[in-house]
Amino acid sequence: MEIALFFGSAFLIGLTGAAMPGPMLSVTLERTARYGWFAGPLIALGHSLLELLLIIAIVFGFGPILSSQTFTGFLGIFGGAILIWMGLGVVRNAAGVSLPQVNQDDSDGNQQRPWQRVPARTVLFGVTTSLSNPYWLLWWGSVGAGYVAIALQTLGFAGLLAFFLGHISADFGWFTLMAYLMDKGGKLLPQAVFTWLLRILGLFLILFAGYFVWTGVQSFIG
Secondary structure, three states: OHHHHHHHHHHHHHHHHHHOOOHHHHHHHHHHHHHOOOHHHHHHHHHHHHHHHHHHHHHOOOHHHHOOHHHHHHHHHHHHHHHHHHHHHHHHHHHHOOOOOOOOOOOOOOOOOHHHOOOOOHHHHHHHHHHOOHHHHHHHHHHHHHHHHHHHHHHOHHHHHHHHHHHHHHHHHHHHHHHHHHHHHHOOOOHHHHHHHHHHHHHHHHHHHHHHHHHHHHHHHO
């Protein structure tokens, strides 16, 4: 019963964070526009692998470092710069992007599966976008670290595993759903509307990045 409680609460907390508009959603939709809906779970995979490493670091006592002002400030500046570069690339290349279509004239029936159209490097976008967000690290260094401690004290490794699986299930579920809706709905959009949608997503990335850089600078001069 307690394991189910840990899983369920971690899922709801994770879903609350995943559903908030942010750079992860922008990148997921932009990658989906290029390669199809399977970009969603691949980005979630990169995000989840990084969170697994963070949980291991917290277990070994690195929680206070992750939430320290200096560390999150540096990450905000460095990560924000990466997001600005990514956002500018999205805006610049938007006009040349269209949603992938399966070849309907394939006489052999060997149509590409959704996972065959997405480059494996898409996983790295989940890693990069997560690291670019200082508030994500701050959450793990404080709230996440507390949850890890409670899970270990209550149920040991089983509790920790239930927490991790519940948390990443929310990420996989939400970003896969958003990517699928984008993929299916995006095919009904006129190309001009679709191009502007990508530009707006790119601008959102740049705005988020600018805010991250500003808060990173403030942590050093404030």
